[in-house]
Amino acid sequence: MNFSFSSLKRSALFNGISEGELKPLLACLAPVFSRYQKGASVLLPGETPTRFGILLSGEVRIVKEDYFGNRCILSSVGPGDLFAETFVFSEAKALPVGVVAAADSEALFIDGHRVVSPCKNTCAYHSRLIFNLLSIVSVKNVELTEKIEHTSRKTTREKLLSYLSAQAEKAGSSAFTIPFDRQALADYLGVERSAMSAELGRLRDEGVLSFHKNAFELKKN
Amino acid sequence: MNFSFSSLKRSALFNGISEGELKPLLACLAPVFSRYQKGASVLLPGETPTRFGILLSGEVRIVKEDYFGNRCILSSVGPGDLFAETFVFSEAKALPVGVVAAADSEALFIDGHRVVSPCKNTCAYHSRLIFNLLSIVSVKNVELTEKIEHTSRKTTREKLLSYLSAQAEKAGSSAFTIPFDRQALADYLGVERSAMSAELGRLRDEGVLSFHKNAFELKKN
DNA sequence: GCAAGTCTGTTGTAATTCCAACGTAACGGA
DNA sequence: TCCGTTACGTTGGAATTACAACAGACTTGC
Numbered sequence: 001m002n003f004s005f006s007s008l009k010r011s012a013l014f015n016g017i018s019e020g021e022l023k024p025l026l027a028c029l030a031p032v033f034s035r036y037q038k039g040a041s042v043l044l045p046g047e048t049p050t051r052f053g054i055l056l057s058g059e060v061r062i063v064k065e066d067y068f069g070n071r072c073i074l075s076s077v078g079p080g081d082l083f084a085e086t087f088v089f090s091e092a093k094a095l096p097v098g099v100v101a102a103a104d105s106e107a108l109f110i111d112g113h114r115v116v117s118p119c120k121n122t123c124a125y126h127s128r129l130i131f132n133l134l135s136i137v138s139v140k141n142v143e144l145t146e147k148i149e150h151t152s153r154k155t156t157r158e159k160l161l162s163y164l165s166a167q168a169e170k171a172g173s174s175a176f177t178i179p180f181d182r183q184a185l186a187d188y189l190g191v192e193r194s195a196m197s198a199e200l201g202r203l204r205d206e207g208v209l210s211f212h213k214n215a216f217e218l219k220k221n
Numbered sequence: 222m223n224f225s226f227s228s229l230k231r232s233a234l235f236n237g238i239s240e241g242e243l244k245p246l247l248a249c250l251a252p253v254f255s256r257y258q259k260g261a262s263v264l265l266p267g268e269t270p271t272r273f274g275i276l277l278s279g280e281v282r283i284v285k286e287d288y289f290g291n292r293c294i295l296s297s298v299g300p301g302d303l304f305a306e307t308f309v310f311s312e313a314k315a316l317p318v319g320v321v322a323a324a325d326s327e328a329l330f331i332d333g334h335r336v337v338s339p340c341k342n343t344c345a346y347h348s349r350l351i352f353n354l355l356s357i358v359s360v361k362n363v364e365l366t367e368k369i370e371h372t373s374r375k376t377t378r379e380k381l382l383s384y385l386s387a388q389a390e391k392a393g394s395s396a397f398t399i400p401f402d403r404q405a406l407a408d409y410l411g412v413e414r415s416a417m418s419a420e421l422g423r424l425r426d427e428g429v430l431s432f433h434k435n436a437f438e439l440k441k442n
Numbered sequence: 443g444c445a446a447g448t449c450t451g452t453t454g455t456a457a458t459t460c461c462a463a464c465g466t467a468a469c470g471g472a
Numbered sequence: 473t474c475c476g477t478t479a480c481g482t483t484g485g486a487a488t489t490a491c492a493a494c495a496g497a498c499t500t501g502c
Contacts, residue, residue: 064370074366086366090359096366116352127348130355131337137358138311144365145295145307145317149285151372152411154490155458182480190373192460197481213480375460376488403450413490418451434450 007056008108011080015132017125025125029115031108036060036101043084043099049092051109052085058105063098073187075143076102076179086137088112151190156199159189164209168218175217228277229329232301236353238346246346250336252329257281257322264305264320270313272330273306279326284319294408296364297323297400307358309333372411377420380410385430389439396438 005022008014014022032051036042042053042060053060055077062074062083074097077083087095089112115129150162163185167176178185186193203209209218226243229235235243253272257263263274263281274281276298283295283304295318298304308316310333336350371383384406388397399406407414424430430439 064366064373074369086359086362088359089355090363091356092363096363096370116355127351130348130351134310134337134351134355134358135312137355137362138307138309141307141358141362141365142311142313142317144362144369145285148295148365148369148372151369152285194461194481194483195459198483201481415451415453415491416489419453422451 007079008054011054011082012136013054013082013129013132015135016128021125029110031110034107034109036105036107038101038103038105040101041098042101042105042107043095045095045098047095049084049087049095050113051111052088053083053099054108054110055079055081055083056106056108059102060099060105060107061102063100064096073180073184074147075140076184078179082133082136085112085133086140089116089133089137147188156189156191156195157203159191160196160199160203161208163189164216164218167216174219175215177214178216179214181214228300229275232275232303233357234275234303234350234353236356237349242346250331252331255328255330257326257328259322259324259326261322262319263322263326263328264316266316266319268316270305270308270316271334272332273309274304274320275329275331276300276302276304277327277329280323281320281326281328282323284321285317294401294405295368296361297405299400303354303357306333306354307361310337310354310358368409377410377412377417378424380412381417381420381424382429384410385437385439388437395440396436398435399437400435402435 005019008026009019009022014025017025031054034042036058038058043049057079060077060083062077064074077099083099084095087097115126115133146166150159150166153159153162164178167178168174170176180188182197183193186196189196200209200211204211207219209216211217226240229247230240230243235246238246252275255263257279259279264270278300281298281304283298285295298320304320305316308318336347336354367387371380371387374380374383385399388399389395391397401409403418404414407417410417421430421432425432428440430437432438
């Protein structure tokens, strides 16, 4: 395997597992390495999810499309993050979402059974791995809850302020950048891009915030 | 402890654990039993989440309120279900939601540390418990994703059809009942109750579906 | 039986959003 | 430089929703 371990070591999946332990563990998990060009499909909706991914580099997005073709970004995945693991461990029959590369990306795939079934070589790590997975999935759960909180607001303005306030809080600063362009942010919040742009303009004119491209700053009241 | 074990045995948390193993395991987990009257608060927003709940009887709801008092039901919890476990295992500092009893209810609370830290008496069950938790949290994750799928539709009609179709699929029949009254369904879907009632009336008049109280039936095209 | 409260469906109006179309700016390649 | 592409902002009309108010059906308690 000719990929860098740096993203792997930082991944929350291997929290509490030293670098020396990582290599033999990986050998036992039998990961499969893949590369994807920007725009390529990483996992197709309808597949039977047996393996989850660890993103090594680039960016992938979890996307849901309804039967009218309306796109909805459920989450964006960065290096070190897992994806599709909830569908593996909930034993879903068909993947209800798609995974697409938002940039040239590298990923490692691990079979769910390899993690949860005992194995002579890695038994010592299994409970730690599963606990890490539990923590990761719980965090994602909370993030989904946050998204629901944003999108359940009634107006575009309230959705924007809810989202931007949360981002400012995460960044620990009133100035921060967001990982979306306008269209992606509109998809995430479930609103119309043009209406959102207009609302952003009004908020700027009212002095509530300022922005330049993906950089925002919330002003004090 | 003077409560019935029936809901406990059925809980997915104890999948793969026999009844004989359950009693000593429970003794080690040191659960705390509580009763709640309908409408009572089970967990308050802002609490530090150190213990998760198993509902024994009744019904509780996970509720989020914004600063304008708009209520949003994130999920409804029935006997055997866990609640608040994602906040415990994501090590959140403050509970971002409230838990309220939708009916007279009984619940068992278990400290998160008791499950994940090794213990002489129950080590044999820990990996199974944690795996069960992983599965449960993954399923909830998928359910949240489903809710997002419903609420991200643009119109009330599409939200209703998306939700009702999913319920029919779960029930394995075109006739089914839903666990919400109209106000709760409107809260869940993030729409206005009266507008939703009107849309349901139109769908009935068009022959798309029929309903009586919480019982629905989807008609063929 | 009666009263109070709850749940549901209906309606009209005001407010908001969606949608399509267009103009501008920035960027990269031929 | 010219052209094509992409991202962003703006606008006006059509469609949808929120909101408030009300009426009827149904409980629940007295």
